[in-house]
Amino acid sequence: MSSTLNLETAGGHRKTGHHITKAAVIGSGVMGCGIAAHLANAGIPCLLLDIVPTSLTPEEVKAGLTLESPKVRNRLASAAVAGLPGAGSATLYRPLFAERITPGNIEDHLHQLKEADWIIEVVTERLDIKQQILALIESLRKPSAFVSTNTSGISINAMAQNRSEDFRRHFLGTHFFNPPRHMKLLEIIPGSDTDPGVTAFMTEFCQRRLGKGVVLAKDTPNFIANRIGTYGLLVTLREMLAGGYTVEEVDAVTGPVLGRPKSATFRTLDLVGIDTFLHVARNVSDHVPDGAEKDIFTVPDVMLELVSRGWTGEKGGQGFYKKIKGENGSQILSLNLSTMEYHPAGKVKASSLEAAKAAKGIRSKIRAFLGTEDRYSALGWNVLKQVLIYAAEKLGEIADSIQDIDHAMKWGFNWELGPFEMWDLMGLVKTVQRMEEEGLTVPVWVKAWIAAGNESFYQVREGGTFHYFKGEYRGVEEKPEHISLQALKAQSRNMIIRSNSGANLIDIGDGVACLEFSSPNNAIGADILSMISQSVEEVRANYRGLVIANEGRNFCVGANLMLMLMEAQSGEWDEIDEMITQFQSSMMKLKRLEKPVVAAPHRMTLGGGVEACLPADRILFQAETYFGLVETGVGLIPAGGGCKETVLQISGRHPDRDSDMQREINKAFEMIAMAKTSSSGHEALEMYGRRHDAVLMNPDYRIYEAKQAVLALERAGYTPPRPGRARVSGRDGRAVLQMGALGMKHSGYISDYDYLIASKLAGILTGGDVPAGTVVSEQYLLDLEREAFLSLIGEAKTQQRMQHMLAKGKPLRN
Incomplete structure (x- = not known):
């Protein structure tokens, strides 16, 4: 199974000959440790150094350690690394990534800086201390190594004083925002002697490998x-x-x-x-x-x-x-x-x-x-x-x-x-007039810009988006890898192939279309399901493949829960049955499409959002993807194919009749029954990923990389998957799952109603009332999903849970 999509060799990295395969961070405080953790997230081994403690802790005294003991001398960095897995989503994508960080101290391990391609100084915000550390780094770094300082405002040029020409050429500021994993901004601040090629490489590297949004700032107090x-x-x-x-x-x-x-x-x-x-x-x-x-x-x-x-x-x-x-x-x-x-x-x-x-x-x-x-x-x-x-x-x-x-x-x-x-939104001309009427002094260049006949700083027209730059409009510099659906739609209505109230099908070039959800919260309703069917027909006839992605705050929060609840409270069971059937049918159409389909989810991708991704040939998870089948939280079970796809995957990994797949079934049962959501794209890959799925670091590159994956599949002679069949564990497997759920009920971890839901789920994941080893079709599993869903949504306690979620935004335990 793939993990992180390697983009290091793309673009400018090949041309410059620069590379970063190992890094070092000096300073293991909140920022230093956070930066080291994010380097580890990106697959970059990192040395983390701090000072040697000058006194023992009571625990160290009790253990018989001395100030010369390595455990004591490495204490600060080791404690920082040890605390990372427990910090969860604030630092590491997966706890095991902490193994990529090697703790040490600046007396015993400073010589290891010779092995680092990038050395980051993250010590206290004092110029004299930073200058001392940089002098030490210069005495040990290899000539090609980049050196940067993480500072929130100290002058880059002042820090580089008295350093060699080669050092100054490779030195710059890299101001990460806290926490480094979650904050997109990275301000890169070149010094007056920084090689422009170094600045360009570091900008490219931090965008691609670290997933950052990089801006170039000048060496001024507090930067931008x-x-x-x-x-x-x-x-x-x-x-x-x-x-x-x-x-x-x-x-x-x-x-x-x-x-x-x-x-x-x-x-x-x-x-x-x-x-x-x-x-x-x-x-x-x-x-x-x-x-x-x-x-x-x-x-x-x-x-x-x-x-x-x-x-x-x-x-x-x-x-x-x-x-x-x-x-x-x-x-x-x-x-x-x-x-x-x-x-x-x-x-x-x-x-x-x-x-x-x-x-x-x-x-x-x-x-x-x-x-x-x-x-x-x-x-x-x-x-x-x-x-x-x-x-x-x-x-x-x-x-x-x-x-x-x-x-x-x-x-x-x-x-x-x-x-x-914001100025454009408020109206540049009228707000400047109001400002001056209220006695404010508007900068001369703004008034000159208006006097030249311009009414905004940004302008969208055929050919792209333009912005003010030194007295004229200049095209907004967008990398080819950044495909913006919003920009495509703004530039030309011709890019929209089909559209309705909840979704759009957009031409993203090279014969590839993108299905974009656009309903409130990107919740899946009849409009999105209709657009899925239309998209399949359009792509089948006229395109090379399909990407499923959008630029909403979240990819998809699931099906339209309010609509489902209203139908249930009105007793419209045939309507609900039809909605579930349409959902399942739409997902199967995606799966059977004769052209490749690639999904690129991001952030919250829940319930029906997960089920919209699972039929794709590949899933490219953005690193910050919170992915999970969460329907049990509202008293339901996944019924859009989520359970069916889970069973198919497990069965596919156990083709031998004598193979024991119960352990995987147990794990899937716990995951869905507990409504578990991944804390990152890497965990989503572990939970739901297939062999060719991967994780992307930069969210801006999602749609481009999904498009490239579609084209690669198409060039390789794509053929759609054959109708799936799954070997199930049957009654015996269901008994195992129910026994576990019963134990949780007796221990007070779940309620009687939770146990009822778990029993329904157990029946689907094990194939229902059939002997162990029975081979069943996809439609058989879909029917089990639909029947269980319909039985649960008619229950008063499920409707109470749905209503509570809609009103309070959190699950009800009843």
Whole structure:
């Protein structure tokens, strides 16, 4: 079975002759350990070094160890690595990837840097200490090795002072955002002497192998994202104090209604750490020459007071918010900045917020919020206008491209739209006029751009997307490996082959079509099933193959649960039977299509989303794919072919009649019965993958790589799979599964109703009431699925579970 698709030899890597097969990280703190873990995720062996401890722990004394014991000398890095598997999804894709990290210390193991192709310094944020470490690295690195520093704002050129020319040519900044696994942004900061070829290679490598969104930043304080993000937070705090807004009111305004994360302003500060934020803000204030900008980055006294009290956020137990436990459960309190006292956090209601909530789509939400005049939309505008102007003022200083600035804010701060995209959405010309009427100074280049007849920074037209660059429109640089369905649809309606309310069939070039789900949450309903059938017919007649992928937040959250519940509560059993039959039929059409089909799921891929992938000839899992048949969580069992495909795969791995496949059946039963979801694409591959399936690191390359897989299958002379038949374990196997479930019920792990569902599932996975070793057809297994589903959806307890999930977003135990 494949694991990670190797893209290292593609593109620029062949041309430059550069390569990275082994890395080293110096510093095993949160960031250093996280970076080492992500290198391990990408299949890169990594040496992780830290200082030698100067004292023994009580446990080490008790064990008779000394300061010379290797276990003591390696303690810091070893403890960091040992903690990685337990950290789960925050660090490693699979716990066993920790084996790719070798812990050590900088006294005994520094000589091993000679073996590393990339050495990353991640020590404390002090220039003098970083310079000392870089001097040590230079004395040992091989001439071809890349060296980078992970810093949030210290000058790259200052660090490289007194280093050799060869070192400086291979040295640059690589600012990972925390946590490195989950945060897409990587700011690459070349020094004044960095070889452009090194910068190009590292950009390509980090995009492909590490899956990062790379932006090129200039060597200025805090680079791009932290520079603008910190400015925005300080502006927000000042507007809050000036307007008398509460903590809750500010977070209500600066969250999703403006295309920002739910953590908004103050929850974000609590998560980051208020003391950490102060350090980042001071870095700008201390290093910018302009007095006005120094004043902007001077932190208000109230934040200094919070830090002096130790109220630094979550790590300090309280900050702008405080969580307390009472008799009726936990309660969230918010801080009154005037009195420095906490009070119960209340919900904020306003016409502008309600207008945003009612709107569909992020762009409509922002327009609705800002277009409804009240004190909350006024706060939003007062913050936004200053952030937009600041971003425009810094163009050329922190980055040359507005696209890099927009990407940095979207990938590093999880904004839905970057500053210049937001400006376009609000209307460039009219907002500039309003800003000037309100006394703000708009940068000269923005006014010149408008005076030249331009009404936006970005423009979509035939031939692609264009953006402002040094006084003219320049085509947005997209790699051939990045196929954007949104861009294809925007450029030409001719790219849409077929369309309905829930899905599109799109021409992605070279004779390959892409089936895109577009319903709310990409939930599968009749419209998507209809488009699957239409897609099969269209591809059969006119295309070389089919990709199943989309660009939604999640690939697919499953079938339309609300519709199913409404039909059940109305007693429309024939309708439900027809829906299940149509679902099964659509999946079988995909599987029997005479052209290759490749699925490229990402993020949440649940229930029916899984069943839409399993008929494909290949599945290319994005590394962040949370994949699972979760129907038991709402009192049902998978009935779109998920159980059937699971049985077929297990049977295919055990063709011998005497082969014992019960162990695999037991594992599959537990996985589906417990509604287990993978924590990564690598775990999804382990749970559901077939021999030719693989994992992709960069989500932007999913559709391109799926298309290439389709073309490779077609060129190899593709033939569709023959109708499947499975050897099942029958009554004997079912008895084993039911015995296990009964034990869990008696132990209190599952309820009586859970046991009923498990018994239904056991009957499907073992082939029903037949002797062990019986060979059954796919349709036979599909019929078992449908019958079990229909019997369960008619139960009151299942309907209660469905209703609870829809209302609360979590399963009900009844």
